[in-house]
Amino acid sequence: MIMTRVPMQIQLTQSKKEKPDPATLVFGKTFTDHMLIVDYEEGKGWHSHRIVPYAPLTLDPAAIVFHYGQTVFEGMKAYKSEEGTIRMFRPEENMKRLNYSLDRLCMPRIDEENALYALNQLLQIDKDWIPTLDGTSLYIRPFVIATEAFLGVAPAKKYQFFMILSPVGSYYKEGIHPVKILVENEFVRATKGGTGSAKTAGNYASALKAQEVADQQGYSQVLWLDGVERKYVEEVGSMNIFFKINGEVVTPAINGSILEGITRKSILQLLRHWEVPVAERKISMDEIRNAYENGQLEEVFGTGTAAVISPVGELNWDGYKMIIGNGETGELSKKLYDTLTNIQTGKENDPFNWVYEIKKHIAQLA
Amino acid sequence: MIMTRVPMQIQLTQSKKEKPDPATLVFGKTFTDHMLIVDYEEGKGWHSHRIVPYAPLTLDPAAIVFHYGQTVFEGMKAYKSEEGTIRMFRPEENMKRLNYSLDRLCMPRIDEENALYALNQLLQIDKDWIPTLDGTSLYIRPFVIATEAFLGVAPAKKYQFFMILSPVGSYYKEGIHPVKILVENEFVRATKGGTGSAKTAGNYASALKAQEVADQQGYSQVLWLDGVERKYVEEVGSMNIFFKINGEVVTPAINGSILEGITRKSILQLLRHWEVPVAERKISMDEIRNAYENGQLEEVFGTGTAAVISPVGELNWDGYKMIIGNGETGELSKKLYDTLTNIQTGKENDPFNWVYEIKKHIAQLA
Numbered sequence: 001m002i003m004t005r006v007p008m009q010i011q012l013t014q015s016k017k018e019k020p021d022p023a024t025l026v027f028g029k030t031f032t033d034h035m036l037i038v039d040y041e042e043g044k045g046w047h048s049h050r051i052v053p054y055a056p057l058t059l060d061p062a063a064i065v066f067h068y069g070q071t072v073f074e075g076m077k078a079y080k081s082e083e084g085t086i087r088m089f090r091p092e093e094n095m096k097r098l099n100y101s102l103d104r105l106c107m108p109r110i111d112e113e114n115a116l117y118a119l120n121q122l123l124q125i126d127k128d129w130i131p132t133l134d135g136t137s138l139y140i141r142p143f144v145i146a147t148e149a150f151l152g153v154a155p156a157k158k159y160q161f162f163m164i165l166s167p168v169g170s171y172y173k174e175g176i177h178p179v180k181i182l183v184e185n186e187f188v189r190a191t192k193g194g195t196g197s198a199k200t201a202g203n204y205a206s207a208l209k210a211q212e213v214a215d216q217q218g219y220s221q222v223l224w225l226d227g228v229e230r231k232y233v234e235e236v237g238s239m240n241i242f243f244k245i246n247g248e249v250v251t252p253a254i255n256g257s258i259l260e261g262i263t264r265k266s267i268l269q270l271l272r273h274w275e276v277p278v279a280e281r282k283i284s285m286d287e288i289r290n291a292y293e294n295g296q297l298e299e300v301f302g303t304g305t306a307a308v309i310s311p312v313g314e315l316n317w318d319g320y321k322m323i324i325g326n327g328e329t330g331e332l333s334k335k336l337y338d339t340l341t342n343i344q345t346g347k348e349n350d351p352f353n354w355v356y357e358i359k360k361h362i363a364q365l366a
Numbered sequence: 367m368i369m370t371r372v373p374m375q376i377q378l379t380q381s382k383k384e385k386p387d388p389a390t391l392v393f394g395k396t397f398t399d400h401m402l403i404v405d406y407e408e409g410k411g412w413h414s415h416r417i418v419p420y421a422p423l424t425l426d427p428a429a430i431v432f433h434y435g436q437t438v439f440e441g442m443k444a445y446k447s448e449e450g451t452i453r454m455f456r457p458e459e460n461m462k463r464l465n466y467s468l469d470r471l472c473m474p475r476i477d478e479e480n481a482l483y484a485l486n487q488l489l490q491i492d493k494d495w496i497p498t499l500d501g502t503s504l505y506i507r508p509f510v511i512a513t514e515a516f517l518g519v520a521p522a523k524k525y526q527f528f529m530i531l532s533p534v535g536s537y538y539k540e541g542i543h544p545v546k547i548l549v550e551n552e553f554v555r556a557t558k559g560g561t562g563s564a565k566t567a568g569n570y571a572s573a574l575k576a577q578e579v580a581d582q583q584g585y586s587q588v589l590w591l592d593g594v595e596r597k598y599v600e601e602v603g604s605m606n607i608f609f610k611i612n613g614e615v616v617t618p619a620i621n622g623s624i625l626e627g628i629t630r631k632s633i634l635q636l637l638r639h640w641e642v643p644v645a646e647r648k649i650s651m652d653e654i655r656n657a658y659e660n661g662q663l664e665e666v667f668g669t670g671t672a673a674v675i676s677p678v679g680e681l682n683w684d685g686y687k688m689i690i691g692n693g694e695t696g697e698l699s700k701k702l703y704d705t706l707t708n709i710q711t712g713k714e715n716d717p718f719n720w721v722y723e724i725k726k727h728i729a730q731l732a
Binding site: 027028029031035054056057058059060061062065066067068069070071073104105106139141143145149150151152153154155162164166186187188189190191192193194195200201202203204205206207208209211212227228237238 | 393394395397401420422423424425426427428431432433434435436437439470471472505507509511515516517518519520521528530532552553554555556557558559560561566567568569570571572573574575577578593594603604
């Protein structure tokens, strides 16, 4: 890969923060010493790439992001291998998806290689923040917001692109364990023709109410159905979903309303490599229930950057409870989790060339 | 009305800005000298009501509003009557709807009377910013954003409520005139079960792409259809829509995915008062086309706070063009526009007690 070298201003912090205890890290509450900022202005393009101390943003109260939600984001992780190298998992895919999301929201595309180059520099600077305890990682949040002060409903003429970093703990504090999921019949996350396939704020805001109702009933996430027929499975919480039915692994096909997860894509590749039968297609709740009744619903799991694999132990569909695999983690779910996390952290070979090593690019820098 | 008197800190600006020429005002680009801020923290509630000089906000880059779109807003207008009193149009309804939106987004409710009390004070302070030229007004934008720094997808524990003010020009620079509308077949604004009935950022972000496509084809807005059957009319741009068909005025019924406009509600009341037949029900594009072909599609208009009434001169449905009223403003549309704006500005009696006079409350203050 050729790294485009944009001019980068680097201003290091004068007062490094104290690093948190890796054993008690929680998700998304602690941030590192530095962040990346890039400005955009119509006619001028993306400019003023800079790494600065992590600090509050200053925005006009009329900035479009506050009113009309023109914002997109990504989520990635960096790991430190036993040899001290910094590893990431398919970050090119995240940058590609960021541009897909930017297009959908009428926002200007970024240069994917420049963004990765900037991330390389940022990770070098804050590399001491990457935790090494088993299951921990450095979560990376790139995001773009519309900053123009204007109350008209129209694409902004000014934007800012940020990357912030947060050391995060293991998603499973007591090892991988299955969760209980409520099938959502009232609320809809997204519909074809909407923004469901883009990683944008509105999709998450609209999900909060359903999540609140599920919480109250003792469920940790909701399973979203399609907004048109309310029959077909879409996503689970903010993850993609997979069902192992009678030996075949089925996941909803990309249809314009679900997010095309990078973990989803990697799992499909891994399963095909293992010669496990897979299918990307529509899957209805009736089919799930039939499979369950016939004893063929073998495993259910969600996939995403945060949890990697999240096994589902119970599905509640309008009061009908399906207990999957005696509420325990299935064999395939476990194998996928172990293989993916081992590839990510460098404990296992990477036959697909998924891992992106930061040190390679460090060598290329000045 | 009893005004609850919350303690209010007032810090006046040291350097008043120059006021713009009322003849060249554009929508939403100029802001007054002051703004309202109220803080919320879980366990503490809404507190620290203050009016301060209009200034940039300072927010953590991880503030939930940037990532998961937890934000709602309102839009209102204030007018100065010939006697110098400040008049508003049904602001109690906006505060009620703000709470409806807050509920949908899992955000804390505000005290509606406190908010109106605060607005009274803010308008008194910035009253010289209310333009008096025909068709101008002071646009009021209340909004609430999630400020907690946390990357987890969950309702925030910290929020801020703002009101900012913007002097705006006439929506119709050269008098009221009909617009050309493209019926949207690809993109969907909202679906039942989503957030379409709340005034939240995500609904507007998702609309930008369709608007861009319409612009390119020479249309000024899109007419949204329902996301399920793609048959029934929902809204036009960010306004409600009305059709006069063979003497009856029809508007889509409130169905969970359209916004319940305050102008919409007022127009229905006005039409019933005038004994014009009205109906709130489902209305399909097939019905519109049939009415057009039978010569019964007499008038079409959008309604909203910004434009009040926006007549539609052309509807393009998949290439089939319907020219309404020879592309001129209909008699009823004109009468509704004149009556509503005359009530708002005080040129006509207010039989429904819609007008809220600020001076009444000024008298009550200290």
